[in-house]
Amino acid sequence: MDRNQSRRQIAAMKQSLFDQGLLDEQFIQLEELQDDANPNFVEEIVTLHYRDSSRLISSIDQALKERNPLDFNKLDTLMHQFKGSSSSIGAKKVKAECNLFREYCRAGNAEGCMRSFQQLKKEYAALRKKLEAYFQLARQAGPQETACRSK
Amino acid sequence: MAGTSSSEIDIPEFPSSLNVLVIDTDSGVLEYMEKSCKEKSHKAVICFESSMAVEVLRKEEIEIHMIVMELNMPMMNGFEFLQFLDEEGFDIAFVMMSDDFTLSTMTKAFQLGAIFYFIKPFGDRLLDLWPPFLKHYYDRRHLEDDETGDGEAKADEDDETGDGEAKADDTLHKKDDTFHKKD
Numbered sequence: 001m002d003r004n005q006s007r008r009q010i011a012a013m014k015q016s017l018f019d020q021g022l023l024d025e026q027f028i029q030l031e032e033l034q035d036d037a038n039p040n041f042v043e044e045i046v047t048l049h050y051r052d053s054s055r056l057i058s059s060i061d062q063a064l065k066e067r068n069p070l071d072f073n074k075l076d077t078l079m080h081q082f083k084g085s086s087s088s089i090g091a092k093k094v095k096a097e098c099n100l101f102r103e104y105c106r107a108g109n110a111e112g113c114m115r116s117f118q119q120l121k122k123e124y125a126a127l128r129k130k131l132e133a134y135f136q137l138a139r140q141a142g143p144q145e146t147a148c149r150s151k
Numbered sequence: 152m153a154g155t156s157s158s159e160i161d162i163p164e165f166p167s168s169l170n171v172l173v174i175d176t177d178s179g180v181l182e183y184m185e186k187s188c189k190e191k192s193h194k195a196v197i198c199f200e201s202s203m204a205v206e207v208l209r210k211e212e213i214e215i216h217m218i219v220m221e222l223n224m225p226m227m228n229g230f231e232f233l234q235f236l237d238e239e240g241f242d243i244a245f246v247m248m249s250d251d252f253t254l255s256t257m258t259k260a261f262q263l264g265a266i267f268y269f270i271k272p273f274g275d276r277l278l279d280l281w282p283p284f285l286k287h288y289y290d291r292r293h294l295e296d297d298e299t300g301d302g303e304a305k306a307d308e309d310d311e312t313g314d315g316e317a318k319a320d321d322t323l324h325k326k327d328d329t330f331h332k333k334d
Contacts, residue, residue: 005258005261005262008261008266008267008268009257009258009261009268011267012257012267012268012269012270013252013257013270015269015270016252016269016270018274019273019274020270020272020273020274021274130252133252133253133254136254137254137257140254
């Protein structure tokens with residue numbers, strides 16, 4: 001009954017992540033690459049993403065503080081990298097915020113950039129928290145539980 | 152019956168139109184559930200207090216097929232309600248809902264008998280998930296009934312075909328696949 005319970009807990013978390021539009025197809029692709037040889041593959045990729053992306057967030061934060069005037073090119077470049085990293089784990093909502101931010105950059109809209117970035121950080125933190133809980137569940141359940149067996 | 156050895160266990164279909172008892176203090180959630188149920192041809196019986204839900208169950212005027220309940224209800228919370236169901240012998244599919252997705256909370260809900268857990272806030276496709284895990288719930292329930300000898304004829308069929316257990320397991324896998332395919 002425990003195994004069954006774990007499966008349902010994981011399914012509940014996953015359902016929430018997709019249902020809330022936080023993750024997209026890319027995350028499923030990652031799970032399909034996970035197997036017995038690489039049982040923690042997805043968690044490893046996600047951990048790497050959060051390491052990279054937190055550095056980018058700091059850089060963007062810093063660049064937004066240098067307001068005389070804002071260097072929109074630099075911001076756009078940083079956000080381009082951040083978006084790429086987010087895409088790699090299927091972070092759907094975060095990615096959407098990245099796109100919005102870049103539009104504001106191209107329009108030279110400083111206020112828009114600031115607002116959008118605040119929202120982005122919120123989405124980023126929310127997803128991170130959920131994914132941490134998800135991987136905690138997965139680790140508890142054992143390697144079989146999150147591997148996608150759609151084949 | 153001898154001679155009617157089909158390869159499938161004769162599991163009664165769970166009702167496609169469900170009576171769902173929804174318990175939450177949040178009128179937004181109650182409205183959403185009511186609307187969603189209607190779209191899927193289910194009937195929602197809404198309660199904004201746990202005591203109302205207890206009444207509905209005890210009165211037995213309407214057969215409840217599923218309960219969806221917010222964990223943090225004031226007088227009787229989700230955990231206590233599950234215990235109440237157990238004590239009074241109500242064997243009804245129960246889904247917990249909450250914005251609390253901590254491991255300990257979710258584990259406790261499942262341990263006390265919840266079959267699923269909806270994490271708030273909801274997206275649009277919440278109710279798409281109902282059929283697969285509900286079917287699984289009903290399949291397992293009938294399998295357990297067979298094992299305890301409630302369905303003797305069915306038990307014989309199990310022996311003949313030998314794949315009763317496998318069927319239940321396939322249901323589990325199918326549930327996962329359905330979930331993945333949707334996304």
